[in-house]
Amino acid sequence: MEKRQIKVTVNGEPRLVDVEPRLLLVHLLREGLGLTGTHIGCDTTSCGACTVLFDGQPVKSCTMLAVQTDGHEVTTVEGLAKASELDPVQEGFKEEHALQCGFCTSGMMMSAKALLMEKPNPTEEDVRWALSGNLCRCTGYQNIVKAVLWAAKKMQSEAAV
Template sequence: MSTVSDSTSRSTSRSTSRSTSDPIHEEGGVEERRITVTVNGEPRTVEIEPRLLLAHLLRQGLGLTGTHIGCDTTNCGACTVLYDGRPVKSCTMLAVQADGHEVTTVEGLGTPSELDPVQEGFTTEHGLQCGFCTPGMMMAAKALITENPNPTEEDVRWGLSGNLCRCTGYQNIVKAVLWAAEKQRAASAAASTDVTV
């Protein structure tokens, strides 16, 4: 059984000479490990079994259910999150691999009062149908336009090629990403103008 611990109280009560990924105790015959992962900007210390997948840590351990699980084989991309800014499929990545790294989920993109351009784009261009693939699509899109702020339609289609939409809503998804890229470019241009004035 994996448990989430407070990042300060329990972690400081144990020996500080131990590496965070060292075994800490056995739970049902399986050694658990303590890891610290920065999730959506917040350091989280958890005690987990080494076999726990990142997707399950996020969903069951941390309650971040925006990360969806659709296939467990990295085919659909519904579980895509950002790992140190790069898109990864969390359904086949071990949670212990995220020790000392930064993970961003769809919950970390924006807030209800201040949406990320990707979230705005999916809303404005109706880039969803059933919505199951949407969190993974958004995370892959965020990584794409961060790396390539001025993508072509072909760039977007290639960048999202690891994410499946079973509703076949790709056209509006592509439009949503292009809209988000344009919005992000405009915001960057406005910010650079403010600095130079």
């Protein structure tokens, strides 16, 4: 199959990559670019483990073609932290003990980040709705919700400074 060259910005870094037209974004990220924080859970958009941000919006990368990202920006969980500093969402997951096995964590964090970029002061109901497309089999969600609310408060306090 003939490959096509695309230009995509991944975690702030412009990339030129050759992809087959049928290659899924999740496979480009994991195998083509070595960004293994994006997990493959179901290949049907049911679990959300593969959630990344596409131009700031959460998408399930297991059903998006890599060629669709040509000229766009993709952010993975690896793109959240800055240098040696955790993103408030990552810090919230740590502080509120919001992970167990960690398989769903990257997708949860990316959905949470999208929510907080759109709605900096979410309610618990907002958080639960934003995460409704992500499945966790371990935690029962309560600490995940607390982590997102913790991150929102931290981001608000940083913005006030």
